[in-house]
Amino acid sequence: MNQHARVGEPPIPFIDVAAQRRRLGGAIDAAVARVLAHCQFILGPEVRELEAELAAFSGARHAVSCASGTDALTLILLAKGVGHGDAVFCPSFTFAASVEAPALLGASPVFVDVDEETFNIDALSLERAVATAKQQGLKPKAVIPVDLFGLPADHDSIAELAEAEGLFVLDDAAQGFGASYKGRKLGTFGLATATSFFPAKPLGCYGDGGAVFTDDEELAETVRGLRVHGQMPGKSEFSRLGVTGRLDTIQAAVLIEKLKIFQDEIEARNRIARRYGEKLGNVAIVPRVPDGYTSVWAQYTIRLPKGARDGVAAALKAEGIPTAIYYAKPPHLHEAYRRYPVADGGLPVTNRLSHEVISLPMHAYLDEPTQDRVVDALKRALAR
Numbered sequence: 001m002n003q004h005a006r007v008g009e010p011p012i013p014f015i016d017v018a019a020q021r022r023r024l025g026g027a028i029d030a031a032v033a034r035v036l037a038h039c040q041f042i043l044g045p046e047v048r049e050l051e052a053e054l055a056a057f058s059g060a061r062h063a064v065s066c067a068s069g070t071d072a073l074t075l076i077l078l079a080k081g082v083g084h085g086d087a088v089f090c091p092s093f094t095f096a097a098s099v100e101a102p103a104l105l106g107a108s109p110v111f112v113d114v115d116e117e118t119f120n121i122d123a124l125s126l127e128r129a130v131a132t133a134k135q136q137g138l139k140p141k142a143v144i145p146v147d148l149f150g151l152p153a154d155h156d157s158i159a160e161l162a163e164a165e166g167l168f169v170l171d172d173a174a175q176g177f178g179a180s181y182k183g184r185k186l187g188t189f190g191l192a193t194a195t196s197f198f199p200a201k202p203l204g205c206y207g208d209g210g211a212v213f214t215d216d217e218e219l220a221e222t223v224r225g226l227r228v229h230g231q232m233p234g235k236s237e238f239s240r241l242g243v244t245g246r247l248d249t250i251q252a253a254v255l256i257e258k259l260k261i262f263q264d265e266i267e268a269r270n271r272i273a274r275r276y277g278e279k280l281g282n283v284a285i286v287p288r289v290p291d292g293y294t295s296v297w298a299q300y301t302i303r304l305p306k307g308a309r310d311g312v313a314a315a316l317k318a319e320g321i322p323t324a325i326y327y328a329k330p331p332h333l334h335e336a337y338r339r340y341p342v343a344d345g346g347l348p349v350t351n352r353l354s355h356e357v358i359s360l361p362m363h364a365y366l367d368e369p370t371q372d373r374v375v376d377a378l379k380r381a382l383a384r
């Protein structure tokens with residue numbers, strides 16, 4: 001086949017936010033118009049309504065919305081008094097925000113390696129990281145597993161280790177909200193969960209947004225105060241140092257409408273991921289969802305033979321097919337984070353994955369002909 005036969009076809013989006021906008025357009029316009037009419041732009045009625053619906057959806061007792069996923073992580077750590085001298089264990093195969101939150105509070109992130117199959121935090125490396133932290137005179141305080149690309153981390157193993165070491169678990173479900181592990185939705189593991197409503201996330205708003213989930217009433221109340229400068233609900237006193245970390249009412253109104261179709265979108269994402277797996281399983285290492293887990297497929301990320309990635313990405317780009325690399329340079333290699341400790345044994349899997357992974361277009365509105373274009377182009381690129 002002529003290798004350039006497809007060049008010139010219209011580009012396809014990596015995430016088609018506009019397709020969802022078309023499906024929901026009228027409802028969202030009306031929801032935003034209601035906020036414009038009542039003018040309660042900060043902590044208006046939609047914020048409370050959304051929080052109740054998020055709690056019901058996830059099964060967590062409390063959902064507290066906030067300004068971003070990064071704020072959600074930071075507010076939980078702040079509420080727990082995490083700071084100087086504390087070790088917070090994080091994978092390095094993640095977005096910088098997972099590590100940035102503890103570092104901003106003066107704590108020391110300690111980098112942990114990930115599992116080769118799931119891309120999520122590796123229990124053995126976590127155990128080593130705890131020993132590394134102790135050797136360096138740090139106080140092991142918390143672990144932040146990340147449900148990377150929408151797949152839950154192995155929450156049972158993490159809980160066991162966390163209990164043995166006296167750590168609290170803060171689940172970073174920025175990419176995984178909506179997924180489940182052994183029959184329970186994310187938002188219900190560990191002490192608390194953080195998620196992001198960044199527009200490209202499986203449940204995204206039209207700006208920045210995030211939420212904290214917890215069963216712990218006191219923690220939920222503290223986070224409600226910390227997102228308003230440390231002024232606890234119903235009190236005039238600023239009792240703690242806090243931030244301006246609220247979710248805008250307009251974003252809450254958008255999310256209420258999007259949450260109505262979220263489960264349906266999760267099912268569509270799973271259909272699309274299954275189809276990718278069937279068509280690409282013999283040319284690349286495709287993601288596998290372990291028994292008892294479900295994913296929300298924030299990304300569909302495959303592994304290519306070493307050295308093949310740049311050529312494949314360029315070939316797909318020439319055919320109007322975008323790809324992304326999460327994460328070509330994991331946080332432990334960035335200037336801001338190079339000084340923080342790495343688990344004994346290093347991060348060999350993280351380093352290997354960072355050279356091999358590539359993410360393909362994935363969203364709930366990816367139709368079969370468009371998906372076939374991605375699959376065919378990828379196969380052609382790999383056959384070169």
Ligand SMILES: Cc1ncc(COP(=O)(O)O)c(C=O)c1O
Nearest residue numbers: 068069070095097098174196198
């Ligand atoms: C794993 C992870 N954690 C945290 C965040 C931070 O979320 P936000 O961009 O809403 O601050 C993101 C967002 O990209 C993420 O992917």
